[in-house]
């Protein structure tokens with residue numbers, strides 16, 4: 482694709498209620514939205530970096546500068562070489578000399594994937610799952626629930642979400658708000674609820690035995706029939722995760738640790754995890770994430786697609802990835818109005834009965850839905866245009 486300009490917008494979406502996790506609290510979801518245009522068409526992408534560098538080193542304001550000063554100029558240079566410019570498969574190598582910043586890189590790749598899909602009439606889900614049996618047409622609805630003050634609050638929240646159609650709940654946990662909260666979730670959601678816990682790295686194997694941070698205490702989760710406990714230890718502790726996995730009956734899933742497809746393979750080989758959370762922005766590439774799902778499918782490794790409190794735009798992309806047949810477990814795929822009171826895309830809804838709802842995978846070209854121009858304008862905090 483030939484590219485004339487890349488527009489970068491910081492949007493700010495107020496959350497209906499603050500989202501609290503072990504790594505911090507989000508009250509307004511700022512994100513960088515990317516719009517690539519040229520003589521061959523246009524495409525949209527979103528950078529998943531959170532407002533603060535608490536999930537990983539990337540954050541919204543930094544991502545805007547990295548895109549403006551380092552990544553977009555390299556993409557424009559690659560797009561001006563030869564007569565056909567750069568395609569989505571060439572984005573990773575065009576940006577390879579910039580170290581790190583996977584979420585900012587993935588935003589540009591997504592914009593090109595969207596542009597190519599629009600140009601050829603191909604839905605993103607088909608681009609990401611080109612081999613038989615191809616993508617699903619709908620995915621099970623799943624929701625992430627942030628840290629809440631008490632087990633009673635958790636029970637009320639879980640009951641409400643199940644009634645809305647969610648059959649899968651991921652509950653954020655932290656030292657002091659873990660076993661009792663998950664027990665309340667299990668009681669409120671019933672035994673058919675697919676229940677996961679996400680610790681965002683808040684526990685330690687070398688903590689004082691019996692202290693709230695002691696990861697050995699997580700063996701108390703073994704009676705709760707969890708799908709998995711996600712990222713119990715810090716991101717770089719693969720060997721400790723393998724040690725913890727030997728002590729727990731509950732499967733361990735990794736998220737923050739899995740920074741590349743090769744690290745994902747190493748983690749599985751070491752026994753540091755037996756379930757994989759796939760996030761394309763964390764891998765720096767939607768195509769690489771689809772490759773991980775291919776490999777999980779080929780090796781019978783359970784996997785699911787995780788979200789990043791995405792705006793409607795990022796959620797469309799995650800729906801397309803979650804339609805991949807390698808995503809064998811329900812992921813973080815929620816109705817868009819579940820978190821935000823206003824959004825850049827028309828709402829995506831959960832359909833179906835309590836506890837068994839699904840969300841339709843977009844079937845239109847590229848991301849499959851148009852952004853709402855008025856909403857985009859309303860929610861834009863800052864706009865930068867980088868031209869060739």
Ligand SMILES: [Mg+2]
Nearest residue numbers: 679711712736
């Ligand atoms: Mg996580």
